[in-house]
Amino acid sequence: MTPLIGQYPDATGHFGPYGGRFVGETLMSALLDVEAAWNAVKHDDAFFADFRAMLRDYAARPTPLDHAQRLSAHLGGAQIWLKREDCTHTGAHKINNVVGQGLLARRMGKTRVIAETGAGQHGVATATIAARFGFECKVFMGVEDIRRQAPNVRRMELLGADVIPVTSGTSTLKDAMNEALRYWSAHSADTFYVIGSVAGPHPYPEMVRDFQRVIGDEARAQFFEKTGRHPDLLTACVGGGSNAMGLFYPYLDDPCDMIGAEAAGEGLDTPRHAASICGGSPGELHGAMTYLLQSDEGQIHEAWSISAGLDYPGVGPEHALLHDLKRVRYEGVTDDEALDAFQALCQYEGIIPALESSHALAVAMREAPKRPPGQHILVNLSGRGDKDLDHVLQLLKERRAP
Amino acid sequence: MNRITATFHRLAAENRKALIGYITAGDPDYATSLDILRAAATSGLDILELGVPFSDPTADGDTIQAASQRALRAGMSLSRTLDLAAALRRDTGIPLMLFSYYNPIYKFGLDRLATAAQQAGIDGLLIVDLPPEESAPLRAALEGTGIQIVLLAAPTTRPDRLQMIASKTEGFLYLITRAGTTGEGGLDYDAIRRHAAEVKAVCPVPVCLGFGIRDGNDARRLAPLADGVIVGSALVNLTGADPTATDLPARFAAKIRDLRVGLDNA
Numbered sequence: 001m002t003p004l005i006g007q008y009p010d011a012t013g014h015f016g017p018y019g020g021r022f023v024g025e026t027l028m029s030a031l032l033d034v035e036a037a038w039n040a041v042k043h044d045d046a047f048f049a050d051f052r053a054m055l056r057d058y059a060a061r062p063t064p065l066d067h068a069q070r071l072s073a074h075l076g077g078a079q080i081w082l083k084r085e086d087c088t089h090t091g092a093h094k095i096n097n098v099v100g101q102g103l104l105a106r107r108m109g110k111t112r113v114i115a116e117t118g119a120g121q122h123g124v125a126t127a128t129i130a131a132r133f134g135f136e137c138k139v140f141m142g143v144e145d146i147r148r149q150a151p152n153v154r155r156m157e158l159l160g161a162d163v164i165p166v167t168s169g170t171s172t173l174k175d176a177m178n179e180a181l182r183y184w185s186a187h188s189a190d191t192f193y194v195i196g197s198v199a200g201p202h203p204y205p206e207m208v209r210d211f212q213r214v215i216g217d218e219a220r221a222q223f224f225e226k227t228g229r230h231p232d233l234l235t236a237c238v239g240g241g242s243n244a245m246g247l248f249y250p251y252l253d254d255p256c257d258m259i260g261a262e263a264a265g266e267g268l269d270t271p272r273h274a275a276s277i278c279g280g281s282p283g284e285l286h287g288a289m290t291y292l293l294q295s296d297e298g299q300i301h302e303a304w305s306i307s308a309g310l311d312y313p314g315v316g317p318e319h320a321l322l323h324d325l326k327r328v329r330y331e332g333v334t335d336d337e338a339l340d341a342f343q344a345l346c347q348y349e350g351i352i353p354a355l356e357s358s359h360a361l362a363v364a365m366r367e368a369p370k371r372p373p374g375q376h377i378l379v380n381l382s383g384r385g386d387k388d389l390d391h392v393l394q395l396l397k398e399r400r401a402p
Numbered sequence: 403m404n405r406i407t408a409t410f411h412r413l414a415a416e417n418r419k420a421l422i423g424y425i426t427a428g429d430p431d432y433a434t435s436l437d438i439l440r441a442a443a444t445s446g447l448d449i450l451e452l453g454v455p456f457s458d459p460t461a462d463g464d465t466i467q468a469a470s471q472r473a474l475r476a477g478m479s480l481s482r483t484l485d486l487a488a489a490l491r492r493d494t495g496i497p498l499m500l501f502s503y504y505n506p507i508y509k510f511g512l513d514r515l516a517t518a519a520q521q522a523g524i525d526g527l528l529i530v531d532l533p534p535e536e537s538a539p540l541r542a543a544l545e546g547t548g549i550q551i552v553l554l555a556a557p558t559t560r561p562d563r564l565q566m567i568a569s570k571t572e573g574f575l576y577l578i579t580r581a582g583t584t585g586e587g588g589l590d591y592d593a594i595r596r597h598a599a600e601v602k603a604v605c606p607v608p609v610c611l612g613f614g615i616r617d618g619n620d621a622r623r624l625a626p627l628a629d630g631v632i633v634g635s636a637l638v639n640l641t642g643a644d645p646t647a648t649d650l651p652a653r654f655a656a657k658i659r660d661l662r663v664g665l666d667n668a
Contacts, residue, residue, distance in 0.1 A: 012535065020535075020536050021533065021535065021536065022504055022531045022532060022533070022536055023460075023531055023533070024460070024461040024530050024531055024554070024556075025533065025553075025554040025555060025556040025558075025559055025567075025578065026461070026556040026557075026558055026578060026581055026582070027558075028533060028556070028558070028559065028563070029556075029558040029559060029560055029563070030558070032560075032563075168464075168467055169457065169458065169467075169471075174458060175458075178458050178459075178460045181460045182460060182461075182462075182463070182582070182583045185460075185461070185581060185582055185583060186581050186582030186583070187581075188558065188581070281509075283505045283508055283509055284504050284505045284508055284531070285458060285505060286458075286460070287531070289508075292505075294505070294509065296509070297479040297480060297481065297506060297509065297510070298456075298480065298505040298506035298507070298508065298509030298510065299456065299457040299474060299479075299506070300457045300458050300505070
């Protein structure tokens with residue numbers, strides 16, 4: 001089999017038929033600048049030495065690899081292992097990417113960073129590194145999400161970021177990204193756009209993957225050290241898909257099964273989900289060709305999920321390719337299944353997971369009983385669930401009172 | 403000959419500048435939009451750009467975003483935009499362009515679009531988020547239809563890239579006057595003058611200036627710098643300011659006459 005690592009994207013930023021750089025001419029030179037800066041550092045040991053040092057000292061890496069023994073025993077099948085991204089500074093994998101992009105922005109001499117955010121995790125991470133590097137910071141966030149994620153809005157403001165309410169379109173994550181792109185097109189001279197996922201125009205899907213692959217590189221070494229082998233199955237949640245690409249990428253050429261957990265919301269047979277691959281079709285949004293939730297006329301649909309971080313109507317273009325190549329299987333996980341997995345991890349392991357990560361756990365809980373105890377499933381626990389407490393407690397209350 | 407190219411030949415012979423109007427198709431609804439477009443086509447425009455409404459118009463400012471939302475709520479789509487074009491084409495010979503984001507075009511199907519656009523009497527396409535590097539599939543689909551692909555250049559476009567765009571654009575070059583999104587105002591006359599001169603020096607086809615042009619006075623000042631001007635938000639805003647007004651076609655006609663007078667007195 002042809003190796004997948006190092007093969008994509010091609011020189012023009014395409015992952016097979018996906019990816020590319022579909023933007024207005026006003027933004028093109030800004031993207032060409034980012035690409036030139038990225039190409040100059042992507043094989044530069046000194047740059048990545050700075051990156052790794054900051055991940056170690058500031059972001060608390062490496063994160064642990066943790067054997068979830070009680071949960072595994074309860075499920076009575078394969079062993080479940082957790083890559084503990086919830087233990088990082090700011091509580092999710094998002095910090096890996098923003099450290100990398102922050103270093104690049106500083107190298108490019110930019111004085112301001114902007115970001116889009118849905119749940120607020122990427123916004124908080126961007127505000128965090130903006131404070132650390134001394135950048136001005138603007139975070140675009142839909143008014144609907146500002147209402148749902150008030151604690152993260154307060155965090156960003158405390159960190160010195162300017163949170164810009166977005167009222168256009170559906171007032172959610174995709175509209176926040178639209179607005180960030182609009183702002184960037186007027187201010188690209190001094191501004192760096194910190195995209196939060198393996199999405200958007202080239203070079204972002206490649207660059208964000210290469211910053212997030214630290215998750216998989218660490219896990220692969222840690223797992224091998226503990227067991228002398230590789231896992232049988234990897235699973236991670238997929239909204240835009242950065243934590244999943246981060247875990248999967250270093251394993252692409254190993255004989256491991258992989259499942260990407262998409263948010264199936266109230267069900268793939270309803271309009272209320274965020275499963276772009278399982279329930280969408282190819283198209284172009286935010287600069288890349290990929291799978292999208294859209295109408296027959298090519299208008300983008302609003303995504304729906306219990307988890308604001310998965311609530312995006314597109315997916316990173318490399319996932320679209322891995323789906324077509326059948327290298328990764330993408331499966332829907334409903335709100336209810338995610339909530340069950342959330343509770344199970346709390347009860348059996350004393351870990352409160354993010355609702356996003358609970359989708360990956362739900363896949364592991366589905367797969368473990370089907371597999372013998374000698375098999376191993378590695379779950380990317382991409383973030384912690386403190387941010388979701390009020391929301392989850394409310395949902396559990398509604399469940400008990402039909 | 404393509405109607406766009408023929409129009410620029412005629413204008414050059416008359417020593418006049420082109421007035422190009424962008425109007426969001428289906429805003430505020432299909433029937434009113436058709437009346438507006440008919441009035442616009444006979445009030446002094448040389449080329450009419452039909453804006454295909456899209457849910458996520460990242461290159462547009464508030465005015466055209468709002469117009470897209472109004473049109474989408476009223477059931478507008480690319481196929482209905484083609485219906486509108488076909489209806490217009492029955493009573494006017496004005497060059498018609500589709501101004502769209504790529505996704506509605508891609509989802510419609512490139513080959514299907516080429517045929518449907520040709521049947522509807524479309525003369526040119528301007529796909530705002532389709533740079534030349536990504537346009538090979540669309541070019542292949544349009545081959546033999548006579549439909550031109552008009553490209554944009556921006557103040558941020560570097561010289562080597564400008565050469566490439568100038569050599570590939572068909573019909574004319576849409577030169578964006580300033581950074582940022584579509585909308586009225588924010589024009590820096592001296593910067594535009596310098597930039598337009600650089601672009602005209604390397605561009606084998608006419609160069610037209612768009613973004614920020616509000617009225618006849620702006621048109622009069624900018625006209626000498628290029629071969630024409632493109633007015634979008636200032637027209638669309640007539641609907642935005644009063645979407646239920648019963649005399650929208652007359653308001654568009656009056657605004658276009660004001661722009662025309664400004665342009666012809668340059």
